[in-house]
Amino acid sequence: NGSxxxxxxxxxxxxxxxxxxxxILQLVIEKELLPVEVLITRAKLLVEIMATTIMIDSNLSTRYDGRRLKSINLTEEEWQAINELIIILEDFAE
Incomplete structure (x- = not known):
């Protein structure tokens, strides 16, 4: 049959x-994941600063960590993006 x-x-x-x-799909996904990777890196730095701030003894270190915290403090939009990523990635964790 011809059809x-x-x-x-x-x-x-x-x-x-x-x-x-x-x-092509893989290239598009990699390109779109780059901002997510940057956001995750910044969030890791924030966690690192918060964890080390608890153990700080000197005021000099506190001032230095305060400056670092200001430089990487996450915006409201970045926190929202993190919350959305958590929802998306939870299914993969199970």
């Missing part, structure tokens, strides 16, 4: 293009 041949030909064309499509 079956047309369907098979279309399916074969899709299959041969699948690796290219997957590669």
């Amino acid at each position: 079956n041949i047309v369907k098979v030909r279309a399916l074969i064309t899709e299959l041969t293009q699948l690796p290219c499509s997957i590669h």
Whole structure:
């Protein structure tokens, strides 16, 4: 039947293009994850500062950590992005 041949030909064309499509999708995902990686790095620095601030003895260290904290303090939008990431990634943790 002619319509079956047309369907098979279309399916074969899709299959041969699948690796290219997957590669393009991977590149798009990597590009979009870059801001997330930056946000995670900043959040880790914030946690590090908060953890070390608890153990600080001298005022000099406190002032230095205060300056570091100001330089990496997360915005409201960044906290919202973190909350959204948690919701998305929770399914993968289970």
